[in-house]
Amino acid sequence: xxxxxxxxxxxxxxxxxxxxxxxxxxxxxxxxxxxxxxxxxxxxxxxxxxxxxxxxxxxxxxxxxxxxxxxxxxxxxxxxxxxxxxxxxxxxxxxxxxxxxxxxxxxxxxxxxxxxxxxxxxxxxxxxxxxxxxxxxxxxxxxxxxxxxxxxxxxxxxxxxxxxxxxxxxxxxxxxxxxxxxxxxxxxxxxxxxxxxxxxxxxxxxxxxxxxxxxxxxxxxxxxxxxxxxxxxxxxxxxxxxxxxxxxxxxxxxxxxxxxxxxxxxxxxxxxxxxxxxxxxxxxxxxxxx
Numbered sequence: 001x002x003x004x005x006x007x008x009x010x011x012x013x014x015x016x017x018x019x020x021x022x023x024x025x026x027x028x029x030x031x032x033x034x035x036x037x038x039x040x041x042x043x044x045x046x047x048x049x050x051x052x053x054x055x056x057x058x059x060x061x062x063x064x065x066x067x068x069x070x071x072x073x074x075x076x077x078x079x080x081x082x083x084x085x086x087x088x089x090x091x092x093x094x095x096x097x098x099x100x101x102x103x104x105x106x107x108x109x110x111x112x113x114x115x116x117x118x119x120x121x122x123x124x125x126x127x128x129x130x131x132x133x134x135x136x137x138x139x140x141x142x143x144x145x146x147x148x149x150x151x152x153x154x155x156x157x158x159x160x161x162x163x164x165x166x167x168x169x170x171x172x173x174x175x176x177x178x179x180x181x182x183x184x185x186x187x188x189x190x191x192x193x194x195x196x197x198x199x200x201x202x203x204x205x206x207x208x209x210x211x212x213x214x215x216x217x218x219x220x221x222x223x224x225x226x227x228x229x230x231x232x233x234x235x236x237x238x239x240x241x242x243x244x245x246x247x248x249x250x251x252x253x254x255x256x257x258x259x260x261x262x263x264x265x266x267x268x269x270x271x272x273x274x275x276x277x278x279x280x281x282x283x284x285x286x287x288x289x290x
Contacts, residue, residue: 028159035160036283039086043078080167080283087161094157095121098150105143106131121154122162167283181246 004010099113108116108129116129137143 028156031156032160032163035156036083039083040078040283043082044076047076077283080164083283084161084164084168087157087164091121091154091157091161094150094154098154101143101146101150102131105137106134117150117154118158120151121158123155 004013095114095117098117099110102108102113102116103110106113112129116131118124119126119129120131131147132144
């Protein structure tokens with residue numbers, strides 16, 4: 001196993017790793033984008049064929065010739081669960097094939113080979129099992145090339161699978177936050193009902209004559225919201241502020257931040273960055289309405 005030994009080599013490794021890891025992440029994101037696009041196209045074609053078999057497209061074609069196929073499949077997106085299943089099967093197939101090669105060449109057990117595949121493909125890399133460390137192999141060049149191909153394909157598939165699983169984790173966290181937000185809002189409403197007894201209502205203030213405040217010495221009028229001082233606001237303003245705060249928290253928890261202007265729609269990072277931006281609005285469960 002080759003490691004830098006000199007100070008110059010370690011410094012070079014730092015700068016090379018900075019550029020190399022960034023380029024590798026870019027490559028993985030591009031691979032994820034192409035892979036999601038291919039899977040979406042295949043699943044969309046299968047969906048159209050399924051509609052044709054059911055006769056839905058044929059009936060729409062009789063009513064609107066030439067538009068039935070477009071209207072029926074417009075806006076259709078593959079489910080993230082099917083994409084996750086496809087990626088799981090692809091990762092398992094690559095791991096099983098690679099494990100068979102490592103078992104015959106490295107002399108490991110099949111379970112240890114599967115363990116090595118997951119640790120290597122997920123870039124955990126404990127180092128307890130390392131391939132291509134013997135001095136001589138039968139067909140050494142072919143084995144190293146196959147090792148490179150398996151590791152490259154395995155890392156790409158596992159990286160894509162991790163990103164799809166992260167969407168499911170995000171949905172679960174959003175569901176928990178919505179449940180917590182609903183329970184918290186109910187408690188806040190109960191506290192609000194209890195606190196109304198101690199708040200001076202507009203009718204009460206209207207019955208009183210010329211209430212003066214020592215802090216500002218100003219008599220309250222009917223047009224200023226019946227505020228007693230600069231620190232106490234009316235019940236109506238408090239409800240409006242609470243509703244706005246609840247809306248912002250709900251949009252933040254659902255991953256849909258409030259956009260104040262139409263200019264933000266054309267923002268370069270309005271759809272997010274990274275793997276979430278690649279899969280955003282390409283899968284059914286990552287749309288903005290979820």
